[in-house]
Every structure is written in structure tokens, then in C-alpha cells.
Amino acid sequence: MSERVQARWLTTEQQQIWRTFLLGVARIQEHLDADLRRHGLDLAExxxxxxxxxxxxxxxxxxxxxEAVHQSRSRLTHTVSRMERRGLVARVSCPEDRRGVWAQLTDAGFELLRSAAPSHVESVREVFVEAVDPDDFAALGRAFGRVLSVGRESAD
Amino acid sequence: MSERVQARWLTTEQQQIWRTFLLGVARIQEHLDADLRRHGLDLAExxxxxxxxxxxxxxxxxxxxxEAVHQSRSRLTHTVSRMERRGLVARVSCPEDRRGVWAQLTDAGFELLRSAAPSHVESVREVFVEAVDPDDFAALGRAFGRVLSVGRESAD
DNA sequence: GAAGAGTGGTTGAAGTTTCAACAAACCCCA
DNA sequence: TGGGGTTTGTTGAAACTTCAACCACTCTTC
Known part of the structure; x- marks a missing residue:
């Protein structure tokens, strides 16, 4: 596209990394979802x-x-309702703050987690941890740490 | 959770990087979506x-x-239908293969892209390219390149 | 101690994605 | 030439997410 006054495009290399990143993320999620689906779960659950x-x-x-799982409240309400129906969590109303509700992991939920965790971790290892050179992996940690701090800097 | 026979967990450091990564990705998508929404688009569109x-x-x-945008065919059908309704793309049936359909960018679609691109690129730069140290950024390119090659290796 | 502002969580409808089934067209091969 | 198998793309329903409105409760503040 034509060059405009202030538009600063990315260099070819930056662009390529950016796209590789987008595809890589999609690939990782796909890989993990495929594994978790065998336990009837998705990544969010x-x-x-x-x-x-x-x-x-x-x-x-x-x-x-x-907050912890990075979902909207509304979405969490729905998701937890579904999980509650499956017996994985229970809602317990909170005595100190009567508006509040606890999501409580049930034994069944714990068992499911226990059965799903090993192969999930193995998937993470496979597609991500072991796919990547250790130095690059460390760099990745720094990089995303920086991403997370963007926009928070002045607030601290 | 307790140690099991063969389960190989991640080291604390690996785990931490993994979580930082998950949060970072969520953050990036959020940032980009917020920008694109002002143009009535989401990242997929x-x-x-x-x-x-x-x-x-x-x-x-x-x-x-x-394939290129990493969506299922069905999803793409629906998405393109919505975009077609908004006049951003048109469906043109393909003469060589009469099963086939071209998605054709319209002038309106092109104009919208042109108007959305500069601030989108600026967002990418802000939250990602410039947030990260250049060496780490390069490492990231290598890392996701490797992620993409996992599982394809034997197939090539 | 009651009005007003804020917080925690839910609701239902609208919008989006997934899933399985399908129809139309192509390909191959006898 | 006309089956059978494959590829392309769509469909409609079910599942999930988003959005705006909402209720119930708590926290001020006067």
C-alpha cells in the first residue's frame, strides 16, 4: 500500500516474525485443544x-x-454454570460478603484435572518447551514479560 | 499435585514462562482488538x-x-457472509472449477483496510515490536518458526 | 440510618463459532 | 460413460461468547 505521511510500516523482517508469531500461537492452541478435548475440556476450562x-x-x-483466567465475568458465569452441571465445580455462597460466590473445585473436578494434566503438560512440552532452543525460550520469557508491562509502566 | 510414575512436569521457570506467554498473548489480542473495533473489525476479519x-x-x-487465515471452512463461510453483507468482499463464482468460489475484495473493503491499517500497525508496534528488546524479538521469530515446524518434520 | 454510589454476579438475547450432514462438481479408472 | 471416491463450499442447529441491563448487597457520606 502507498506510503502515507506518518504511517510507519514494519520492516519485512518484523512483519515476517509477526506473522510467524500469529501462526505459531494458533498452532499451539490447536495442539493443546486437541489434547484436552479427549478429556472433554478446552483450554479455558x-x-x-x-x-x-x-x-x-x-x-x-x-x-x-x-481475573486469574482472563475471562469476562459474564463469560465465567456461563462457563462455570456448564462446569457445575457436569459436577466439576460447585457454587458456594460466601458468608462474609453475601453478594459473593465461591467457585469450589469438587472431587470430580480434581480427579478430572489429575487425569488430564499429564498429557496436557506433555503437549505443552512437545509443541512449545522442547520445540524451542533453550536460549530462545528464555528470551521468550523476557519478551512476553515486557509485553505485559506495556501500558502498566506509568501506573506502577 | 503429587508426582506420578512418568509424569514430567515443567520446571518452575518453564512454568512461569509458559504462563507469561499465555497472558502476553491474551494481552496482545486484547490490545489489537480494541484498536480494530474502532473500525468495526476484529482480528480475524x-x-x-x-x-x-x-x-x-x-x-x-x-x-x-x-488456510491462509487459519480458520475452518465453515467459519470462513459465515465470516465472509457477514463481510459480504457489509460490502467488504464479494463472492464470485470461479469459472475453472465450478465448485469453487472466489472471495473478492471490494473497493469498500480496500478502503476500510486502508483506513484501519495504520493504527493497527501502530498497535502491533506498540504492544509487541517495540516493547521487546530486538535480540529477544529475533529469538521469538526463531522460536515460533520451530513451533510451526513441529509435527511437520517427518511429513516434509 | 437512609440516599446514593459502587461492587459482585447473573440473565437473556444477539452474535459468533463449531459440528455434522449435505449437495454439487471434479477426478479416476474400468 | 458412468460409478465410486474426493474436494469445495454451504447449511442449520447446538454450543459458546459478548453485550447491556439488571438485582442484591455493601460502602460511603451526610
């Missing part, structure tokens, strides 16, 4: 299970959970 | 426009386009 499992009492307030 | 714009005659077979 898996992350919910992990978060709960790691929390005190294996439960978290809906809003905390939403 | 934008990619469709870009792909078409770069193709011979500004058109592509549906299946080629699906």
Missing part, C-alpha cells in the same frame, strides 16, 4: 481447574477467578 | 482483508483463504 486447584481451599471468588 | 489485498486480483479461493 482447564485453566479454571488449575486455578482453583492451586487456591486456598480449592475455591476462589468468581471475580478473582475471572 | 482484518486478516482476511490483508490476505485478499495481497493476492493476485485481490481475490482468493475460499479454501485458500481459510
Amino acid at each position: 482447564y485453566e479454571i481447574l488449575v486455578c482453583l486447584e492451586e487456591s486456598e481451599g480449592r475455591r476462589l471468588r468468581m471475580s478473582e477467578l475471572a | 482484518y486478516e482476511i482483508l490483508v490476505c485478499l489485498e495481497e493476492s493476485e486480483g485481490r481475490r482468493l479461493r475460499m479454501s485458500e483463504l481459510a
